[in-house]
Amino acid sequence: MKKIWLNRWFSVAYHYVNLIRGNEDGKQFVFYGTHPNIDHVSLSACDFKETEPEVEGEEYIRFCLDFCKRNGIDLFIPRLHMELIAHHLDRFEEIGTRVMVCGNIELLESMMNKEKFYLSLEGKGVVDIPEYRVVNTAEGFADAYRELSQSGSRVCFKPTESEGGMGFRIIKEGSGDPLKELYGWVTLETTFDEAYRTLSSVERFDDLMVMEMLEDEEYSIDCLADAEGRLLTAIPRRKSEGRVYHLEQSGELLALSNRIAENCRIPYAFNIQVKYNKGVPKLLEINPRMSGGLYITCLSGVNIPYLAVQAAFGEECRPPEPEFGIKASYVEQAVRLDRFSPESGTPQL
The missing domain is CATH 3.30.1490.20 (ATP-grasp fold, A domain)
Structure with missing residues (x-):
């Protein structure tokens, strides 16, 4: 079984892990999770969890490499310090660990800085900029x-x-x-x-x-690409009142997603955020990772986290046609952590 590690993700990684685990091909994976807070809910979806040190720079890279070697990690899906990790992909390759991150350092760094990214796109006819x-x-x-x-x-x-x-x-x-x-x-x-x-x-x-200020509809477009950044699918998710979202088929937004993908070549899972103003969709930002609302988008029938993992392993992935016209929301869900002793406050195995 392939071993997958997620470092210090948001709580929604709980959904990512379960989506990958519940994949339609019946493939089995072992999941590892780390976070400075050992009770972080994202870790409860993993088979093994560990406290992550709050260090930076080379010290953090050494922690990551050691973690991968100790546990025989096949695929590392980072959220924290993506840029730093991308600078050291060769060191992970040397120990046999694949990393699901954009390896184009210049592109990745520009996406992390809105001014740089806007400047890189201006005048190219790819997307309107506010x-x-x-x-x-x-x-x-x-x-x-x-x-x-x-x-x-x-x-x-x-x-x-x-x-x-x-x-x-x-x-x-x-x-x-x-x-x-x-x-x-x-x-x-x-x-x-x-x-x-x-x-x-x-x-x-x-x-x-x-x-x-962009005054009109806001869309979060969850995208899947292969390892070379060729777009495989894009699913627009419109934010509505409160917690309500609409998965909509929009030729305009799909064309916009294709232009961005062709220009940037972002691999695996990424997210485009746009907002309309006076009928024109303008770019807010691009997140070169799985988005916070991706688990809602997966109600379309496209398991983007699992397909991204396939792409990261170099496997062929063929996403199904997404179902559009879906109205969706979400609720809080109780998640059981470790048992603990009321007297000592310590977890009980």
Whole structure:
């Protein structure tokens, strides 16, 4: 049986492991998981789990290589430190471990930095890019806000290097009612004055991308490619109200996915995020890994995690035609961890 290791993934890796384990070919795998928190729910889907050290750089690479050698890992699916690991693929190959990561270092690094990636795509006719400015001073932030808001757009901002929605804020007009807001829901909105005051507290800050607010439908397109980056399937997932998603067949978005795949050649599983503004789909970002909502997309009948594993092992994978027109949601699920002693708080085997 092939051995697969996932390092410090999000909790949704629980679903990835079970999707790969429940593959339609009946192939059996042994799963290893590591995380600094031994009780992280992603580990409960694995056959073996271990506490991961919180180290970086060469020390982390040595930990990974040792883990693979100790456990005879056949395939390593990293989430943490993907760029670092990609720089050392030859060292994993030497010990017989395949790594499911984009090996094009320049491409991978650009996808991790929104400004670099936008610049790499501009003018190529691949995908529309939002209007944006990159700033690292309060005055630069103020200038960018003025320029973008004068065009009639609402404005938002986000760090050029961040994951998911971390650091994303929408600049709202007016000051609002602070007391009412204190008693209301926590939102992603802030005023220009609040943001400017905070950014003015330092001389320079890490790069922020100030950009036009895209007001219309948001899509997350889960993609599967072979090891050479040839696109095999793309499934658009539209975010609706609350936790509701729609798996939709969109010729426009499938064509967009094909253009990105042909231009970038991203292997295995990756995710394209776009948002419409005035009828035009504009790129938010591309995640060169399995997305957080991929398990919802797999309701289409396409087991992308398993097919990506096949591609990583160099096997031929033929995804079925996805089923579209599906409305889906999700609920919390109780997952049993180890038994523990109430007196000592220690796990009981």
